[in-house]
Amino acid sequence: MKPRQIVYLYSMICLLAIASCKKNDLLNQLPPTSLAEASYWHTTNDLQNYMNNLYGVDGIFPHYLGYNNLGIYSVDDNSDNMVPQTVNARLNGQLTVAGNGGYADWTNIRNVNYFLANYKKVTASASSVAPYLGEAYFFRAILYFQAVQNRGAMPWINKPLDLTDTALINAPRLSRDIVVDSIVNDLNKAIAYLPTKSSAQTQRLYKEYAEGYKARVCLYEGTWEKYHAGDVFGVAGQNGANFLQMAADAANLVITSGIYQLDNVGVPNGYFNLFNQTDYSSSKEIMFWGAYNQQANITTDWQNYYQFGSSGTNSDGISKSLVDDYLCNDGNPISISRNYQGDDSLAHVLKNRDPRLRQIVFFYGDTVISNMPGANPIKRFTYPALVSGTPCTTGYQIRKGLSTDFFQDVHNGPGGTTGTIYMRYAEILLTYAEARAELGLINQNDVDITINKLRDRVKMPHLNIGNIIPDPKWAFPQLSPVINEVRRERRVELACEGYRLNDICRWAAAPVLIVGKQPLGAMAKQFLTVIPSLVVGKNIYVNPQGYIQPYTNVSSMANGYNFNVNRDYLLPITLQETTVNPKIKQNPGW
Structure with a gap:
């Protein structure tokens, strides 16, 4: 029996449809369509089979099947880290209130609640049931956390609804801190x-990952409450300190467990090689990941790094803003380092910089494909794809996530099996450092066991919090030097992995990072001689300083992004939601 085979008495998302149906028809349908209740909920195999579907392609974890050209490594195109071909509607304040749809995945929430309402029917020992019960609580926490990140406070539905549950169907939105308290409670149960x-089945949820996810949730809510205090998105009477302490504590449990360590420390291209593996089962760093299988026709089907010249396609370029945040190899920012070589060429931009920059940006001569059948066995990068049908927008062409194996490339037909990373130990280290910094408790030992571990991997100088040289281009000069450097480290370590928009929102940082900003790319003149068809003002546009400015001809971007700080930190609630339940109040500004 599969959860998606259940005929739902749709909560929230489908209440309008329910209102138009015959009540008796709905109530006479059993939740499992192909199995009577009497034939299910007997053994732990029933529990496992039920939960298996929440792991699957139609389940809770994102699988990025057919997702853009770069899969997970283009998710940051909704932030200041990347520049997509088309202006991001949210960053530019162009979203509107949709007529229908939900603001939570109520279908899968009901799947989990249905499990929790029925698992006790199974006759088995508590210890054999416990892993699946833990999975259910973990999955419900994920589903609610995703909803809170997108749309804020919501009702807390903890049972499978039917038409008699009028109190829950018409429940108001709870305060967001209460919702997150409930999410944390579910994670504690998980x-x-x-x-x-060490005792979990392969690629099933386990305790330490749940602790890491708790750290993620609590850091998000703690900083949200701290930096939105006093604005329309804040939580009255809350400053986030409680959640920040829980974030630090949960991250510390993962760190002190002794289970994890960073992969490829001191290994050439070690950072680059984290992101192109088909099997992470032996990794000490990758805490949870998704596997793919060509025989089962479940493949990534998104890797499209097939670019070795302007005929390639790669619309999402890395932004100048992100590139500029990487330190020089002396540990100083480009604004003050004598090692900085300037911006006039890719060679100069990448020289003497944090090696992580070189390992996420394509440079001349980089291998793109190493084993293409029936052709020269090596294809090398020659110059950015700037004049193709969907050109690289910035000239900084992303290399992170590349596998040079032709059989991992989307062009080979079946699609690749490169694993999708859902959490790695590096995030936990950064979470601990940030939570301690936000609490005003961070010390040099905290930095040494977190940020300096990350820097050791790529042989970068250590951060000494007692001797931080002020950067005149810090994004947040009103905050402490250590918070600025912790945020910088988070940005460069997790670049293009899908964290940045949530970071901007929880820090209430759009006025500094988004509003009025024109995303830029590399210096254009370096490409004009190697790509003769490239003509400034015709198929490439630059700002007065000569940097590529992709949105020059976009009228709505004449003054930069139009992100509305009184509205756009949260997505709108659909008209269907607010019409069916008048107690569901719209988000601010919509």
Whole structure:
């Protein structure tokens, strides 16, 4: 029996449809369409089979099947890290209130609630049931957290609804801190019930990952409450300190577990090689990941790094803003380092910089494909794809996530099996450092066991919090030097992995990072001689300083992004939601 085969008495998302149906027809349908209740909920195999579907392609974890050209490594195109071909509607304040749809995945929330309402029917020992119970609580926490990140406070539905549950169907939105308290409570239950990593089944949820996810949730809410205090998105009477402490504590449990360590420390291209593996089962760093299988026709089907010249396609370029945040190899920012070589060429931009920059940006001569059948066995990058049908927008062409194996490339037909990373230990280290910094408790030991571990991997100088040289281009000069450097480290370590928009929102940082900003790319003149068809003002546009400015001819971007700080930190609630339940109040500004 599959959760998606259940005939739902749709909560929230489908209440309008329910209102138009015959009540008796709905109530006479059993939740499992192909199995009577009497034939299910007997053994732990039933529990496992039920939960298996929440892991699958139609389940809760994103699989990025057919997702853009770069899969997970283009998710940051909704932020200041990347520049997509088309202006991001949210960053530019162009979203509108949709007529229908939900603001939570109510279908899968009901799937989980249905499990929690029925698992006790199984006759089995508590210890054999516990792993699946832990999975259910973990999955419900993920679903609610995703909804909170997107649309803020919401009702807390903890049972499978039917038409008699009028109190829940018409429930108002709770305060967001109460919702997140409930999410944390679910994660605490998951931590209690799930097995440890050493005893868990392969690629099933386990305790330490749940602790890491709790750290992620609590850091998000703690900083949201701190930096939105006093604005329309804040939580009255809350400053986030409680959640920040829980974030630090949960991250510390993962760190002190002794289970994890960073991969490829001191290895040439070690950072680059984190992101192109088909199997992460032996990794000490990758805490949870999604596997793919060509035989089962479940493939990534998105890797499209098939670019070795202007005939390639790669619309999402890395922004100058992100490139500029990488330190020089002396540990100083480009604004003050004597090692900085300037911007007039890719060679100069990448020289003497944090090696992570060189490992995420294509440079001349980089191998793109190493084993293409029936052709020269090596294809090398020659110059950015700037004049193709969907050109690289900035000249900084992303290399992160590339596998040079032709059989991992979308062009080979079946699609690749490069694993999708859902959490790595590096995030936990950064979470601990940030939570401690936000609490005003960070010390040099905290930095040494977190940020300096990350820098050791790529042989960068350590951060000494007692001797931070002020950067005149810090994005947040009103904050402490250590918070600025922790945020910088988070940005460069997790670049293009899908974290940046959530970071901007929880820091209430759009006025500094987004509003009125024109995203830029590399210096254009370096490409004009190697790409003769490239003509400034015709197929490439530049700002007065000569940097590529992709949105020059976009009228709505004449003055930069139009992000509305009184509205756009949250997405709108649909008209269907607010019409069906008048107690669901619209988000601010919509």
